[in-house]
Amino acid sequence: MKSPVRLERRLEQPKWLNWAIPVISLLGALAVGAIVLLLTGKNPIDVYQRIFERGFLSTRALTGTLRTATPFAFTGLCAAAAFRLGVINIGGEGQLYMGAIGASYVGLVMGNSYPVGIVIIAMVFAGMIFGGMYAGFVGLLRAQFNTNEIITSLMMNYIAGIVLNYLIFNSLSYWRDPRSAGFPSGKPLDKRAFWPSYEIGGVGISFGLILAAFVAIAVWVLYKRSRFGFEIGVIADSPRAARYIGIRTKTTIVVVTALSGALAGIGGASQVGDFTHYLDAKGLQLNSFGYTGIVVAALARLNPLGAIVVAILLGGLTNAGYSLQGPDFPSGLVGTLQGLILFTAVAGEILMKYRVKRNTAAKKATVAL
Amino acid sequence: MTNTIAVQMSGVVKRFPGVVANDGVEFELRRGEVHALLGENGAGKSTLSNILTGLYRPDEGTIELNGAPVSFSSPRDALNAGIGMVHQHFRLVETFSVAENVVLGNPDTAFLLDTAAINERVKELAARYDMAVDPEARIWQLSVGEQQRVEILKVLYRGAQVLILDEPTAVLTPIEADALFRTLRAMTAEGRTVIFISHKLDEVMAVSDRITVLRGGRTVGTVDTSTTNKRDLASMMVGRNVEFTRVQRKTPAQANDIVLHVENLGGHDDRGRDALHGITLTVGRGEIVGIAGVAGNGQRELAEVIAGMRHATTGSVSVEGKILQSGKARAAIAGGVAHVPEDRLHTGLAAGHSVEDNLALKSYRSSLLSRFGLLRRQAMRDGAVDLVERYDVKTPSTQTAVRLLSGGNVQKVLLAREFSTDPKVLIAASPTRGLDVGAIESVRERLVEAADSGLGVLLISEDLDEIMSLADRIAVIYEGRIVAVIPADKADRETIGLLMGGSHLEATS
Numbered sequence: 001m002k003s004p005v006r007l008e009r010r011l012e013q014p015k016w017l018n019w020a021i022p023v024i025s026l027l028g029a030l031a032v033g034a035i036v037l038l039l040t041g042k043n044p045i046d047v048y049q050r051i052f053e054r055g056f057l058s059t060r061a062l063t064g065t066l067r068t069a070t071p072f073a074f075t076g077l078c079a080a081a082a083f084r085l086g087v088i089n090i091g092g093e094g095q096l097y098m099g100a101i102g103a104s105y106v107g108l109v110m111g112n113s114y115p116v117g118i119v120i121i122a123m124v125f126a127g128m129i130f131g132g133m134y135a136g137f138v139g140l141l142r143a144q145f146n147t148n149e150i151i152t153s154l155m156m157n158y159i160a161g162i163v164l165n166y167l168i169f170n171s172l173s174y175w176r177d178p179r180s181a182g183f184p185s186g187k188p189l190d191k192r193a194f195w196p197s198y199e200i201g202g203v204g205i206s207f208g209l210i211l212a213a214f215v216a217i218a219v220w221v222l223y224k225r226s227r228f229g230f231e232i233g234v235i236a237d238s239p240r241a242a243r244y245i246g247i248r249t250k251t252t253i254v255v256v257t258a259l260s261g262a263l264a265g266i267g268g269a270s271q272v273g274d275f276t277h278y279l280d281a282k283g284l285q286l287n288s289f290g291y292t293g294i295v296v297a298a299l300a301r302l303n304p305l306g307a308i309v310v311a312i313l314l315g316g317l318t319n320a321g322y323s324l325q326g327p328d329f330p331s332g333l334v335g336t337l338q339g340l341i342l343f344t345a346v347a348g349e350i351l352m353k354y355r356v357k358r359n360t361a362a363k364k365a366t367v368a369l
Numbered sequence: 370m371t372n373t374i375a376v377q378m379s380g381v382v383k384r385f386p387g388v389v390a391n392d393g394v395e396f397e398l399r400r401g402e403v404h405a406l407l408g409e410n411g412a413g414k415s416t417l418s419n420i421l422t423g424l425y426r427p428d429e430g431t432i433e434l435n436g437a438p439v440s441f442s443s444p445r446d447a448l449n450a451g452i453g454m455v456h457q458h459f460r461l462v463e464t465f466s467v468a469e470n471v472v473l474g475n476p477d478t479a480f481l482l483d484t485a486a487i488n489e490r491v492k493e494l495a496a497r498y499d500m501a502v503d504p505e506a507r508i509w510q511l512s513v514g515e516q517q518r519v520e521i522l523k524v525l526y527r528g529a530q531v532l533i534l535d536e537p538t539a540v541l542t543p544i545e546a547d548a549l550f551r552t553l554r555a556m557t558a559e560g561r562t563v564i565f566i567s568h569k570l571d572e573v574m575a576v577s578d579r580i581t582v583l584r585g586g587r588t589v590g591t592v593d594t595s596t597t598n599k600r601d602l603a604s605m606m607v608g609r610n611v612e613f614t615r616v617q618r619k620t621p622a623q624a625n626d627i628v629l630h631v632e633n634l635g636g637h638d639d640r641g642r643d644a645l646h647g648i649t650l651t652v653g654r655g656e657i658v659g660i661a662g663v664a665g666n667g668q669r670e671l672a673e674v675i676a677g678m679r680h681a682t683t684g685s686v687s688v689e690g691k692i693l694q695s696g697k698a699r700a701a702i703a704g705g706v707a708h709v710p711e712d713r714l715h716t717g718l719a720a721g722h723s724v725e726d727n728l729a730l731k732s733y734r735s736s737l738l739s740r741f742g743l744l745r746r747q748a749m750r751d752g753a754v755d756l757v758e759r760y761d762v763k764t765p766s767t768q769t770a771v772r773l774l775s776g777g778n779v780q781k782v783l784l785a786r787e788f789s790t791d792p793k794v795l796i797a798a799s800p801t802r803g804l805d806v807g808a809i810e811s812v813r814e815r816l817v818e819a820a821d822s823g824l825g826v827l828l829i830s831e832d833l834d835e836i837m838s839l840a841d842r843i844a845v846i847y848e849g850r851i852v853a854v855i856p857a858d859k860a861d862r863e864t865i866g867l868l869m870g871g872s873h874l875e876a877t878s
Contacts, residue, residue: 012773221743225743225744225746226742226743226744227733227734227739227742227743227744228742230726230733230744233719233722233726234719234722234730237719237720237721237722238715238716238718238719238720238721240712240715240716241715241716241717241718241719241730242719243678243698243716244676244678244698244708244710244716244717245698245699245702245730245731246677246678246697246698246699246700246701246702
């Protein structure tokens with residue numbers, strides 16, 4: 001009955017574990033993935049090699065990878081920002097849709113009458129406000145009525161999807177292109193609402209990804225260096241201590257959840273401004289950017305700077321999945337690997353807090369009883 | 370019949386790391402009696418009943434049930450042998466009906482419930498012992514008194530002959546308590562036996578046939594209720610002959626120069642019930658006022674209302690004449706209230722945070738430690754290093770998480786921080802509980818130093834010795850009321866023990 005190993009709480013968490021655990025988690029996921037591949041009659045080494053090539057080994061591959069990584073970075077930051085307070089906001093998906101709706105509206109309204117810089121800034125803020133308010137509602141319910149934010153934020157993802165479909169497919173809304181008679185689609189933005197992209201050594205980098213990097217730094221400073229971040233840490237560690245020193249816990253929960261949603265909202269704005277240049281109701285829902293963000297945050301151990309790195313890593317994986325998809329590369333494989341990564345990343349958290357010991361002493365104790 | 374022994378416990382010893390909870394307890398239970406188990410918090414009552422109900426195994430000693438030695442390895446064993454416990458905190462499924470709760474966990478219940486038969490059986494049991502409760506009602510619809518009846522029905526349904534009730538009246542209104550006493554009488558009339566755990570002298574005198582008093586894990590004695598009185602019980606409970614010395618003070622207390630004034634204060638507990646009823650008290654400059662009382666009589670609520678963690682429902686708190694905004698911890702901190710809460714590690718400190726962070730927990734918003742919303746880490750570090758040295762905190766570094774420190778050092782971190790905020794009043798709740806002897810000594814020295822330096826100290830403690838040796842005045846709290854305030858040099862343990870047990874002075878003297 002007794003397990004041969006037992007977990008012993010670590011007294012100190014050595015610094016090297018911070019990067020070792022995610023690396024081990026990733027390798028663990030690949031190892032389990034290899035079993036799945038062997039079972040389906042594929043050579044795992046061959047498959048992984050192709051993923052790596054198509055994800056990272058050419059300028060074209062890298063351009064695609066960074067493009068895919070951009071929304072992952074924002075939704076990863078979204079999840080990390082909320083999880084750090086202990087608010088499990090898994091609504092990054094819906095908050096990203098809302099950001100896209102807000103940004104495309106502003107882009108459509110302002111696109112042909114304001115200077116480029118103003119339009120872009122307005123789109124970013126619109127994305128933040130839409131995503132932030134959408135998440136803020138979840139935070140408000142949690143703070144005021146102690147509802148389970150996992151459930152509310154998840155349900156609101158479906159609502160956001162329905163709103164998207166309504167705007168483009170089921171109504172003659174402002175977002176719908178009246179000229180798209182056959183298959184309804186979003187109204188195209190004016191060129192001035194297109195976000196710039198840059199090229200370094202043949203690799204295209206979107207404005208959104210650069211913005212994500214700056215946002216990650218800002219979030220890092222907020223959590224690690226600011227008074228507000230200090231309070232968030234105290235609430236997460238001990239709600240009673242927070243009450244003891246008079247921190248406004250409810251307000252903080254609402255603000256942080258809204259902030260988290262705002263980050264996903266910029267991701268939505270970036271989809272519109274950087275890539276699609278119209279409100280793409282189908283495309284946004286096809287990719288599960290929000291859910292992948294949870295994997296990003298978990299593997300990055302909720303570190304905002306780490307989230308950028310992990311987003312690029314998973315971006316490569318996903319991007320390779322797109323281009324390799326075919327009879328000898330099942331489309332479900334990338335999703336399977338992402339699921340395994342989340343699984344091993346969460347398991348890795350246990351290794352952060354506990355160390356594995358062989359269960360010899362415990363055996364004796366049982367006999368003594 | 371009443372003279373046959375139902376339970377005989379002898380030489381029972383139970384040790385926990387660092388404490389001997391039961392140290393050779395002798396306990397004899399006669400069939401058909403109500404036997405009260407009396408003692409202060411920590412006297413060993415709960416440990417003893419947990420041993421009898423199979424939750425703990427004794428390290429030494431024997432238990433005999435109806436003359437035959439028994440050894441229980443689980444509460445189920447004890448219940449099968451006819452010993453059942455009614456816990457102070459109910460273990461009921463709120464959305465289930467009364468009858469469903471009663472049969473829950475009963476191994477004899479068939480896979481499919483015969484609801485009608487169970488309802489009938491429960492109704493019959495309830496009627497027999499004068500406990501009005503509807504078997505089909507849902508638990509959440511019931512009052513606390515009714516829920517307790519369900520707990521009692523649960524153990525009766527399982528056929529318990531010996532019932533242990535752990536402070537059953539703590540949650541009841543006086544009328545409900547009277548009904549409970551009638552039920553207990555009906556049960557003993559049928560030959561069942563009741564162990565009644567309490568620290569309230571009046572009700573012990575009212576309901577029991579015999580009384581066993583525990584103190585410090587030992588049996589002080591067993592007496593017939595008819596031949597004893599409250600005063601004797603009180604002195605058995607708190608001990609008569611303990612020598613204690615009053616701490617010498619460098620500067621005398623100035624009770625007339627009031628720093629903390631609590632006026633007609635009312636407040637709720639966590640469940641929203643009134644826990645404080647019009648508390649009025651003052652603490653002078655350099656004075657230590659002790660709040661004596663059995664735990665759960667409103668001490669925590671009092672401390673939390675003063676510290677702004679809890680709203681006052683009536684009355685006010687003022688420090689040096691300025692009224693503090695109710696329910697605002699930051700206002701209390703700014704007003705000069707330092708607070709050492711009884712739950713040090715999870716209320717007074719953020720246990721997962723470093724010593725440095727915890728030392729800054731009340732001052733991180735000051736201009737010294739943060740600017741433009743950003744923390745000044747270097748200043749925090751310097752401050753922490755300084756406090757760690759001055760208060761002699763033993764820690765590997767200021768970056769070590771507080772939860773890794775020993776109990777005494779945890780308390781040192783907390784005290785260091787509280788004194789660093791330059792307070793005028795210190796509320797200390799059970800500041801030495803759970804500490805080792807050396808740490809207790811150093812904490813007490815700090816409290817006396819604080820008072821010598823002019824702070825008003827409100828010392829809330831269940832340890833009567835601590836209060837008697839440190840306090841200038843002693844206020845006794847009982848059921849959310851201050852029932853007496855006595856100068857320490859005129860106080861004696863007996864009187865305070867009686868007051869803590871809810872008996873008024875005039876009733877006994």
